[in-house]
Amino acid sequence: MYISMNDFGTSLFDELRRLEREMSSSYTWPSPIRSAPRGEYPPINVGSNPDRIDVYLFMPGVDPAQLDISIQQSLLSISGERRLISEEGADYFRRERFDGSLRRVVNLPDDVDPDQVEALYKDGVLHIAIQRKEASKPRQIQVK
Amino acid sequence: MNTSETKSTQASEKPAATADQSLRPAMDIFEDATGITVLADMPGVPKEKLDIQIDKDSLTVGGEILLDMPSGMDPVYADVRKTRYQRSFTLSRELDTEKTEASFKDGVLILRIPKREAHQTRKIQVKAA
DSSP: OOOOGGTTTTHHHHHHHHHHHHHHHHHHHHOOOOOOOOOOOOOOEEEEESSSEEEEEEEEOGGGGOEEEHHHHTEEEEEEOOOOOTTTOOOOEESSOOOOEEEEEEOOOOTTEEEEEEEEETTTTTEEEEEEOGGOOOOOOOOO | OOOOOOOOEEEEOOOTTTTTBBBOOOEEEEEEHHHHEEEEEEETTTGGGGEEEEOSSEEEEEEEOOOOTTTEEEEEEEEEEOOOEEEEEEEOOOOOOGEEEEEEEEEEEEEEEEEEGGSSSOOOOOOOO
16 A cells, blocks of 8 residues: 555645745746845845845854955845854754855946945844945935 | 654654744754754844743744834845744653753854753663673
8 A cells, every 4th residue: 555645635746836836926026137046045135225225144153254245346246154063973853054155146226336335244134235326316306 | 732752853843833924944953962952043033032932842933033124125135025933843751841041143043952861861881791
C-alpha cells in the first residue's frame, strides 16, 4: 500500500499553482533590470517621497562597519558578509539563517544627490536615506 | 491537547494560526548535551516589541516590525510586506523552560532552553573486563 500525495490535498501541482499565484501577485511594480529575484538576501524595502528615497535592508546580526555601501551614478550597491558561527558537536535541526556573502543593488531615480546620504543600522535593519537634489524638488509657487 | 511524544526533535513546529498575517522568522536550532539553542532572525523588531511566550510544552516567538519611516512615503518596492513575525513550536517535557535565557541584539534572538538535570546526556564509559 502506498499513500498518494494527492490524499493530503497538497499535491506538488497544487503547491506549484500556489507559488505561481504568489509570484504574480507580488510583482505589482515593474522590476528594474538589476533587481534580484525574490528570495535574494538581504530582503529590501524602498520608499520614496518628493524629498528623498529611503532604502531598508533587513540584515540582522551584521557588523555595519564591514559593509560596503556605495553610490555610482544612480546605482546604490550594498555588499558585505554575514558569517555565522557554527556550533561544533551540536545536532542541528534547522539551519535557515543566511550565511555568506551578500549583495544588493538598487536603481535610484536620476535626481538623487550622492553627497547627501545617511546610513543607520538599527535593530538589524540598515536604513539608507538619500536626499533628492534641491532643484528637482517640487516647489510651491506663490501668486502675488 | 497534543499528547503525542516528539521523537528525535525535541522542539517540533506547530503551524501558525496567523500564518497569513505574519512572517516566519528564519531560525537555526541545535541541541547539545545540556539543552537546545534557538537563533531567530527578526530584523526591524525593537526590543520592547519582542514577544516570547514559553510554558511547559510550547514556545511562541513573535515581534512587531517598526521602521523609522518619514510620513508621506510611497512604498516603491517591498520584499517585506508584513509587519510582524511569528513562529511556534511544541516542546518536550525534559526541557526546563523555566530556566530559559534570552538575548536580543541587532535583530537576532538567541534562546537557550536547558534540559532538566536528569535528562542531560551522559557519556557512558565501558570498563574493560
